[in-house]
Amino acid sequence: MVVNILLVIAVLAALAAVESRKIFNSVVAFGIMGLLLCVTFLLLGSFDLALIQLAIEVALLLSLLKFTQATGEKEIQKGWALLNYLAAVILVVVFTWFSFDLFRNLPGAGANVQRFLALNLFNLLGVAGVVFGAVVGAAAVLRPKGKDKEAGG
Amino acid sequence: MMTFFVAALLLSIGLYCVAVKRDLIKIAIGIIIMEYAITLFFVASAPWRGGEDYLAQVAALTGLATTIVIVALVRRLYGRYGTLDISQMRRLKG
Known part of the structure; x- marks a missing residue:
């Protein structure tokens, strides 16, 4: 429900x-x-x-x-603060x-942390790898100097 | 059953947002809503797959990776064109 x-x-x-x-x-x-x-x-x-x-x-x-x-963008409207x-x-x-x-x-909860880590180590490694790859991708997109400047836009 | 219905509804809402809206942030939000809908579907269908939710975890992780890159792309496009309206981005080539 x-x-x-x-x-x-x-x-x-x-x-x-x-x-x-x-x-x-x-x-x-x-x-x-x-x-x-x-x-x-x-x-x-x-x-x-x-x-x-x-x-x-x-x-x-x-x-x-x-x-x-x-x-x-001006986001807050007056009168709606409350x-x-x-x-x-x-x-x-x-x-x-x-x-x-x-x-x-x-x-x-909290009792089997070591057992959980031992069982899920590769799972955690995979998660860390995915997050690392995503952050590297985002950093590549957001890098300040791209090749477009050399190519003239 | 309600969860499946809500997942389908959220997928439709996200698809509508991506197809109709012209604001980049709203399009990103629509894509992420669709990711959430798929994750919700996998979570809801876990009891029919033996109670394991590994598929849902994989879907959520994929959603995490695509979300990070989508937000980075939106920021990059705004920094380059100075607008969030996709109809004014006319130099997208190649």
Whole structure:
């Protein structure tokens, strides 16, 4: 039941992200959708996936928000500050409550760390390799001096 | 069953966003929404595959890699053209 409610809110947030006129609102709605999906993954029992999703979502949200700010869009409308703060507090409380409840109910959390590491070492190595490759790709795209200048644009 | 429906809905929303919108950030958001939908589908279908969610982890990792590169590409394109409107990027060749 809780999963269904979270999924409905996630769909509404996705619609808001797509149809919002301001990019800032779009990015914030997208962040809400991603965090709700993260909690949904926790509720469905995919703890590793929820952690990956949380890492992706936070990094992506911060990057997109900084980029949106760099594009110069005036994002905050006057008169909506109280509602914005209220929405932020509600989101943080709900997310923290769900996360705390679920992490508290994890079976044997923290007891089998060494065994987990031994069993999943190649898995972790693969994850690190993928992340390293992606970061190298992003660095190649974002390098300050490209070949296009030598070719004349 | 609701989860499958939501995954299909999210995939449709992302596809619509990529096909219709002209803003680069929204297009990136649409692609990432589609990635999330596919991950959600794999998570929801894990009980039918013996309860393992390795496919979902692989999908999430692929999504992580493509997301990083997509955001880098968006930043690069904005830095080069000074706009996020794809209809004004007329020098994309090769």
